[in-house]
Amino acid sequence: MKIGLFGFGKAGKAVASVILQNKDHSLEWIYRKTNRLNSRDASDFFGIESEDPGHFYSEKKLSVEELLEEHPVDAIIDFSSQEGIYTYGESAAQKKIKIISAISHYSDKEVSFLHKLAQKATVFWSPNITLGINYLLYAAQFLKKIAPSVDIEIVEEHFKDKKGVSGTAIRIADILDVKDEKINTIRAGGIVGKHEVIFGFPFQTVRLIHESISRDAFGNGALFAAEHLVNKKPGFYKFEDLLHPYFKV
Known part of the structure; x- marks a missing residue:
């Protein structure tokens, strides 16, 4: 699965590292507000040997629309901010890209927006994605x-x-x-x-x-969600929707 990442704070860095070390998925890019790391890629940043592109892109030099058109992905994992969904949501849903949000706090406004996007795309949200x-x-x-x-x-x-x-x-x-x-x-x-x-x-x-114990747990949880959303139809999903089949006796 080709994955794009929004957010490169403490949790975002851990998630990027986990994806880079997973052979079944590819970290295509990381989208940020700043352009400080535009000359590097994620594997270089972490010192991890990986064939993933993992390029850094900045909103100051490339719009989200251009990013998704020129560097297509199957899923977006969001560890950015409460407002981040407005940056890419419409464009991603239009292209049927799966949205995996791990934002801990959303207001009713953002939750309603997620449900709106879920009419077109597969949308997943978990305040804690471990x-x-x-x-x-x-x-x-x-x-x-x-x-x-x-x-x-x-x-x-x-x-x-x-x-x-x-x-x-x-x-x-x-x-x-x-x-x-x-x-x-x-x-x-x-x-x-x-x-x-x-x-x-x-x-x-x-x-x-x-x-x-480590923020890497967020990366493992995000990939668990991504893998279990592969064949899901457009709609709004929570973690319990993915776990429920395992609890059937």
Whole structure:
């Protein structure tokens, strides 16, 4: 699968590195606002031997429309920003390019826009695209069904500079139908990301914990999504849509 990447922050860099080392997929390009890396490619940047083009392109020198026309891809993986979808969404959907968004926070406006794009293209969104956290979400829902009146607390830990409440924690709260004040936030040092769901029963507790040891987990999750979207028809998909077949007994 030919892949284009939007976003080259900490998570975007990890995703690019994972794709470059995967022989089944090709990182065609990385699109950025700045043109500082335009003379290099991703394999050179990381020091990874790869046959992937992995070229850097800047919006200052090449429009999205020109990029998608001159350097076609099968899928776009987005680790940019909340507003990034407006940069490429319409053009990608028009060309039936699969859109894989890993943006942690979207307003209702962006979610509505994603659904609009899904009328033409295959659109996937996961606030946390790691496979492990999405398994936790599934397991937490089953436990809540067994004990609907159980006490629930959510703890999320991230690196010191992360702003706002974790989108994943908010997602957990929504799925389990608990109020946002049940989310406990910790910011310290260089923690990559940790989420814990505590189920308080009389005389016992159950804790479901997921911890990202490396941001490479985002890359593995993004490729898992890409591979499971290959034969999907246009529409809006979440991670649970991809996991559901595995939970059928």
